Amino acid sequence: MEKKYIHSVVRITNNQLMHNGELLLTRSAEDSSWPVEMYRGLHLQYPKFFKMDNLCKVGFLAAELAMKDVGVSPETEKPDFSVLLLNSTSSLDNDISYQQTIADETNYFPSPAVFVYTLANIVTGEIAIRHKIKGETSFYIQEKFSPATLSDVAELGFMPHKGIREMLIGWVDFLEDKCDVLLFRISVNPENSISEWTDEEVSRWYEAGVQKK
Amino acid sequence: MIYKISDNIISSLGFSSEEVYQKVKSGISLGKLHAGVFPGVEPFYSSLLNWEAVNQETVKLFSDGMKYTPFEKIAILSASKAIESAKIDPSSSSVLFVLSTTKGNIGLLEENGGYEEERIHLWRSAQLIGRFFKNPNEVLVVSNACISGVSAQLLAIESMQLKGYDYAVVVGADVLSKFVISGFQSFKALSNERCKPFDAERRGLNLGEAAATIVFHRGEPSQGDVVFRGGGNRNDANHISGPSRTGEGLYNAIQNAVKEVDLSKLAFINAHGTATPYNDDMESWAIERSGLSNVPVNSLKGYFGHTLGAAGILECIISAHALADNTLLGTMGHDTFGVAKNITINKETKTCCNLMFLKIISGFGGSNAAICFEKLG
Known part of the structure; x- marks a missing residue:
């Protein structure tokens, strides 16, 4: 089994945004749009952000930070790079929005712009487009965050025949204002890494975002 | 080597792969224009399942008192037929289950049908499918839009190669709903007559309902496998x-x-x-x-x-x-x-x-x- 190394880690909870352990932003108010607040707080310029659903928004934001120190521009094609994500609620946040557009027969207005986001893997596509990532993209769903499953997925993603050297991998979940994101950039290259990828490290970074009373 | 030891298809053309294959070979399709199936949705050309027949087949299967959704019914029916002909014990930890679906029980957003709230989640259906077969492993759901069925096979095969499972049961299923059809209609992606692949006059796709299962085995294949x-x-x-x-x-x-x-x-x-x-x-x-x-x-x-x-x-x-x-x-x-x-x-x-x-x-x-x-x- 080839060793893997964590190069960047982003954690987003209901009210905090952290990058490599550093707290970057705290939500200003309970009723703010947290994804939009983060976008403004990070001073990003990517107008397509505003047409995305919440799941894509938070996945996109996490990827922006995780790719910050990747060493090449977003425009550089990345053929040996993958995006492998998991969550619990799939695209349900946006599915509920879409359902509202068809629920009432007298006010029936199904919109392709909303419908397209009723698939969880669209977030892997948005991230791939932004960073010209042309390796594998996959989205898996399980009940709860599991470091062991994440490690299995990473292991599968680096199987030698795939020729993949680097990936964004993690948990991206958003439902009705509840945000739970843990995104890693990992590589087979140890140079400039934060630590080796282990189940314990993955758990530690996840717990780092759990609010302590 | 990893090879297919059995399979099943539950579709408009029948409930076994062999029956369905023979009909395809003879050029049969039961696609037609459907109107009024989902209130408010424009007519759509589709191959829908015979739900009466599905219910008849599944009533024998479900003696556990659990109420299953239509999506879960066809997934379990298909998996159980494939497992039966594979002659494997699905409760063994050496058997991995993978579920491929795009929208699972999404119809419950329209009409909840008395199911518990968490039934809308894909992982919940996957869990129930695993439990039906008393399988101890977590059943991952692959949700990669249209490519899910191939993705799920690759996930299963690679997991067998890496983690040493002896068997993998890869189940794919989706049922049609107002949600799915209205969405594809809003994209203007549907054809109102039989679709015409690679044709100069092609006008869009048809949607269909089905469940399908492949059972893979890691071992020594024989001639014809x-x-x-x-x-x-x-x-x-x-x-x-x-x-x-x-x-x-x-x-x-x-x-x-x-x-x-x-x-x-x-x-x-x-x-x-x-x-x-x-x-x-x-x-x-x-x-x-x-x-x-x-x-x-x-x-x-x-x-x-x-x-x-x-x-x-x-x-x-x-x-x-x-x-x-x-x-x-x-x-x-x-x-x-x-x-x-x-x-x-x-x-x-x-x-x-x-x-x-x-x-x-x-x-x-x-x-x-x-x-x-x-x-x-």
């Missing part, structure tokens, strides 16, 4: 709802799948062939770029419609049966060639005698996948 030879998954990084015009991601996925494959054994390519203008053109680019312009290509969408999360599995099963039967299936609905690149569309069903097929598939999110199987001669 259909063996996994390679797979690939690559993103276009181009657009979330349209493919790369030049088939970039699909070409890359094919290259990954055929890396260690002797392409002279290729009998046919089973394409996604949805009959949307963009998809079919894109596939012709990827096939030509791969140097496979002379390999016969077919699409099964004219027989079943696009069965979403089941499609990648169902179409591999039909293709494997055709390979075993030395048959090259025709492309129902195709009449006049009309795609960007000069590839070889196989119109009519005929005999053939080569050993491998390549399944290709693409979908929303810029995803593309390819998988290659060989019949041991």
